[in-house]
Amino acid sequence: MKQPVRVTVTGAAGQIGYALLFRIASGAMLGNDQPVILQLLDITPAMDALEGVKMELEDCAFPLLADIVCTDDPGTGFKDTDYALLVGARPRGPGMERKDLLEANAAIFSVQGKAINERASRNIKVLVVGNPANTNALITQRNAPDINPRNFTAMTRLDHNRAKTQIALKTGRTVNDITRMTIWGNHSATQYPDLFNTRVDGQPAIGLVDQAWYEETFIPTVQQRGAAIIKARGASSAASAANAAIDHMRSWALGTDGDDWVSMGVHSDGSYGIEEGLIYSFPCRCSDGDWSIVQDVEIGDFSRGKMSATERELAEERDGVKHLLP
Numbered sequence: 001m002k003q004p005v006r007v008t009v010t011g012a013a014g015q016i017g018y019a020l021l022f023r024i025a026s027g028a029m030l031g032n033d034q035p036v037i038l039q040l041l042d043i044t045p046a047m048d049a050l051e052g053v054k055m056e057l058e059d060c061a062f063p064l065l066a067d068i069v070c071t072d073d074p075g076t077g078f079k080d081t082d083y084a085l086l087v088g089a090r091p092r093g094p095g096m097e098r099k100d101l102l103e104a105n106a107a108i109f110s111v112q113g114k115a116i117n118e119r120a121s122r123n124i125k126v127l128v129v130g131n132p133a134n135t136n137a138l139i140t141q142r143n144a145p146d147i148n149p150r151n152f153t154a155m156t157r158l159d160h161n162r163a164k165t166q167i168a169l170k171t172g173r174t175v176n177d178i179t180r181m182t183i184w185g186n187h188s189a190t191q192y193p194d195l196f197n198t199r200v201d202g203q204p205a206i207g208l209v210d211q212a213w214y215e216e217t218f219i220p221t222v223q224q225r226g227a228a229i230i231k232a233r234g235a236s237s238a239a240s241a242a243n244a245a246i247d248h249m250r251s252w253a254l255g256t257d258g259d260d261w262v263s264m265g266v267h268s269d270g271s272y273g274i275e276e277g278l279i280y281s282f283p284c285r286c287s288d289g290d291w292s293i294v295q296d297v298e299i300g301d302f303s304r305g306k307m308s309a310t311e312r313e314l315a316e317e318r319d320g321v322k323h324l325l326p
Ligand SMILES: NC(=O)c1ccc[n+]([C@@H]2O[C@H](COP(=O)([O-])OP(=O)(O)OC[C@H]3O[C@@H](n4cnc5c(N)ncnc54)[C@H](O)[C@@H]3O)[C@@H](O)[C@H]2O)c1
Pocket: 010, 011, 012, 013, 014, 015, 016, 017, 041, 042, 043, 046, 087, 088, 089, 090, 091, 108, 128, 129, 130, 131, 132, 133, 155, 156, 158, 159, 187, 236, 237, 238, 241
């Protein structure tokens, strides 16, 4: 049996946490041979609820679950941790402007970045789920200057999975037939799901649908899916978000399949002309616990316009919290 690794989950008492922790403990994220120690971080008022989640985890008698730590102290939550899923975030309250939301989250993620810098494993892999995910990831990264900036990522895998299913449904195939999906940019309504490079059974997806459906139905459906779920369910997506977080970390830790790729919000190195340093979603392949941006993906004028729009939004979000970045 391998040595246990430490996995920190913030916002562990929330609804995504509830859909996430049991799957991490069962081996779905890091494999059936990898024991885990769960380090669960939430705020003080959530400690009773978190204790209840811990009791349920214990009651599952998961063979891979080596220990559970519950805490409201970031220093304890991130101590020696190998993987961190930053789910807890401040939701938008009534009358709250976008700027207020960015600032409230900047406060949370700067504290967590500092704790990661001081306490976590130097090889930590960080996934930010809490919104605005890309900018929260940037804030966390900037507050952890001793850790490689490539170790901080933001989740666009839910958008990626949504887009795969939408094109599979349209073309009468299954998700197994869909490869090379890409979500470019921000996890927001400006994200750009690219069908020019997606393959359906090896054929370019764009050739199987008409441009009007692509622009007027597919793109808005993927971009607005989160809002559609809130409207239908009366609560935001939780199980599908948890599933995407598992997929993201599993791909990063254990690798992507063959010549397929996945979408990850990662530190831009200037690829495709995207401003260096932004946390931007690119097509990525993973192996040996590392990711790389897939190069030479075809970019036409339509894609370029959409990629630039979502890049501009990310630059604006960053500028909105500039005074809070070290
Ligand atoms: N990237 C994506 O695709 C995606 C998808 C769905 C949801 N989300 C985001 O994920 C986040 C969590 O969603 P949820 O439905 O689980 O929300 P939730 O309100 O059910 O749970 C959030 C939890 O975070 C905790 N929390 C708040 N501040 C904290 C802090 N400073 N430290 C630790 N914990 C803290 C809260 O106490 C709560 O338990 C939201 O920001 C949501 O917008 C992202």
